[in-house]
Amino acid sequence: MSVLRGAAPPLPHNARTLAALTANPSCDRRSLLDAAGIDKSALAAHLGLPRPLTKSQLALDYGLAFERQVTDQGGAALVPLLRQSLGLTLPEASYKDVNSVGSGDDRSPLRLRHTHTRALILSAAHGRSKPYTLVDHPVLSLSVAGHQAFLEPDVLAFHHEGIFHVVEIKSFPVIHGQPDPTKATAALTQAAAYVLALRELLTGDGLPADRVSDTVILINPRNFTRHPTATPYNASQQIKHLSRHLGRLRRLPELLDTLPPGTTFDLAPGPDSRPTRPHSELLAALATTRPHYTPGCRHHCHLAPHCRTEARNQGRTEALGTTVRDDLAGIDTIATALALADGHLHPSQDQEGIAQALRHAQRIHTALQGGHA
Numbered sequence: 192m193s194v195l196r197g198a199a200p201p202l203p204h205n206a207r208t209l210a211a212l213t214a215n216p217s218c219d220r221r222s223l224l225d226a227a228g229i230d231k232s233a234l235a236a237h238l239g240l241p242r243p244l245t246k247s248q249l250a251l252d253y254g255l256a257f258e259r260q261v262t263d264q265g266g267a268a269l270v271p272l273l274r275q276s277l278g279l280t281l282p283e284a285s286y287k288d289v290n291s292v293g294s295g296d297d298r299s300p301l302r303l304r305h306t307h308t309r310a311l312i313l314s315a316a317h318g319r320s321k322p323y324t325l326v327d328h329p330v331l332s333l334s335v336a337g338h339q340a341f342l343e344p345d346v347l348a349f350h351h352e353g354i355f356h357v358v359e360i361k362s363f364p365v366i367h368g369q370p371d372p373t374k375a376t377a378a379l380t381q382a383a384a385y386v387l388a389l390r391e392l393l394t395g396d397g398l399p400a401d402r403v404s405d406t407v408i409l410i411n412p413r414n415f416t417r418h419p420t421a422t423p424y425n426a427s428q429q430i431k432h433l434s435r436h437l438g439r440l441r442r443l444p445e446l447l448d449t450l451p452p453g454t455t456f457d458l459a460p461g462p463d464s465r466p467t468r469p470h471s472e473l474l475a476a477l478a479t480t481r482p483h484y485t486p487g488c489r490h491h492c493h494l495a496p497h498c499r500t501e502a503r504n505q506g507r508t509e510a511l512g513t514t515v516r517d518d519l520a521g522i523d524t525i526a527t528a529l530a531l532a533d534g535h536l537h538p539s540q541d542q543e544g545i546a547q548a549l550r551h552a553q554r555i556h557t558a559l560q561g562g563h564a
């Protein structure tokens with residue numbers, strides 16, 4: 192893996208990058224780059240690709256202010272919401288912020304917070320101490336392709352009957368009980384990484400994985416106000432998907448075997464740390480990996496402009512969108528689809544159904560153009 196990356200240190204994963212793994216599980220190119228910890232943003236920047244849109248500072252500030260509002264004063268606003276959504280019956284909930292432990296700093300080093308979180312969670316899980324119902328700013332770790340990735344959930348709630356629930360604070364609104372489905376799914380996929388990390392922690396200490404619930408609580412602004420509301424979601428699908436993709440990363444030696452010897456994405460930084468690797472070499476290295484471009488790539492992958500151009504240049508059906516690609520399943524290129532439609536290509540047995548549909552569409556198109564169908 193380090194040969195693929197060159198001298199650069201592996202890029203650490205976080206819940207967002209792990210969630211992105213599930214967005215395009217069929218892409219070998221991305222699987223390889225992620226497993227090797229390659230900085231796709233630096234790679235894309237060196238190739239001169241346009242930067243993806245990021246959240247504005249205003250949106251980031253709003254998100255932070257909302258999170259603070261929910262967790263201020265020992266989670267005063269959060270506790271009643273969780274009591275209601277989790278059915279907590281404790282007369283009061285204790286709250287522990289792990290942001291600053293053992294130092295006067297605003298934020299202690301990640302590893303120190305991880306050690307403290309671990310001790311806190313295990314102690315509570317074994318019933319050795321009064322369990323903290325809420326743990327804020329914990330640091331968990333998850334094994335990703337043989338490396339330890341540190342993850343920072345917004346809050347963890349600990350149920351008094353020994354079941355842990357992950358709680359995520361998100362600044363997108365829930366309007367009349369309905370969140371934006373795309374944003375809710377993305378939030379649940381991130382929460383799935385925290386669920387898996389918590390399970391890894393508990394099972395590593397001999398405790399059962401089901402002590403961490405599949406039910407995740409999202410805290411969002413309600414309607415058009417800044418009043419928080421809590422909604423429980425079943426995240427079992429997202430947990431299953433992420434778990435499968437993490438397993439796939441562990442099987443990467445098979446993908447590595449498909450690469451020509453000596454393939455590397457090393458940016459070859461010079462004395463001023465700027466990349467010096469010729470573009471042509473990097474593009475040739477990328478071409479040795481199998482992409483699986485979909486228009487959705489632009490939401491989660493820095494390489495989307497490159498892969499889109501590549502798909503278009505190769506006349507691949509996925510360049511026309513996911514619906515067309517799925518409708519033409521089994522036909523890889525636009526040229527093949529056109530040749531089947533106008534009869535220049537005889538369909539194989541498994542292409543007969545699609546070829547008929549294409550010829551039908553061709554007849555309608557011709558008729559609409561004023562020709563003879």
Ligand code: SF4
Pocket residue numbers: 215218220221482483484485488489492493494495496498
């Ligand atoms: S943009 Fe390219 S590398 Fe990234 S997921 Fe899509 S096809 Fe794979």
